[in-house]
Amino acid sequence: MEDFDRLAEQYRPLILSVLRNLNIYQNREDFFQIGLIHLWQAYLNYKPEKGNFSAYAYITVRRGIVRELKKWKRKEGIEHDVDENYWNSVKEEPKAADMAFIKDAVCRLPESEREFVIRHFIWGYSLREIAEMENSAYATVKLKKKRALEKLRKALTDK
Template identity: 35%
Template sequence: MELASFEELVEQYSPMIQHMINKLSIYKNKGEFFQIGLISIWEATNTYQPEKGKYSSYLYRHMWGRFVDELKKQTKDQERHVHPEEEFWLMIESPSLYTEEEYAIRQLCKPLTDCQTKWVIYTIIHQMTIREIAEKENVSLSAVKGWKKGAVEKLRMVL
């Protein structure tokens, strides 16, 4: 049995695609599913074996399988990727980066170097010892003591 041209098959089986979209209650991405139906017609035309049955039956099962596979894929993608509604993003308040105390301390530390500022923050806010700061920053005790000495001198001049 010789099949008609692809254009004729598309014209003949487009109602089947629409029927399947409705039967599977597909309401999103209808155009995408219609394209999958067209691809199914093309694939079925290339793989159809006349001795195994009617073309329309073969096409129906093939198209059904492709649609169900795509629905499963989209469901899995939706479960993996959560896209909150716009209202969600509007309701979220931006958390403040620092507490008021830490902000005030950081303002005092503006004339200090980064290392001296680390010493002030670790010592005053986090209540860490020189040894703990040295371990956290992976430096020697004498380096932290140097940060302390420089910070204390500069802070005395500022205050």
């Protein structure tokens, strides 16, 4: 057991890295524990002749966390579909003046960011789909989203 405690401390950054890469910020401690459970499974099932432990641990931990994340998202999705309180609390459609202001802010963006906003927020394409359309890296599209949102936030708060 003492061996695993040392191993858990050594691979703590790996688990945190997986959580960060999967953008897990809610229930982070729960998912960290799930990562430890899968690290334990990797520790028990590791066969040295199959390759190095670090790669095996990473794959096992990531796969386990992704599996649990999918279960959690499915559960959350069902709860949100059943709960219609949000829709009952929405009182009215956005006013035409607000929509015109938002449209003006989007039109002032550089062309590539404006295209991104339209594809992602209006047409509903995912970041990966947009990256494929533009034949660019996912990280590039993610950065474009960040910059576009910063500019829109600034334009809309300066209202």
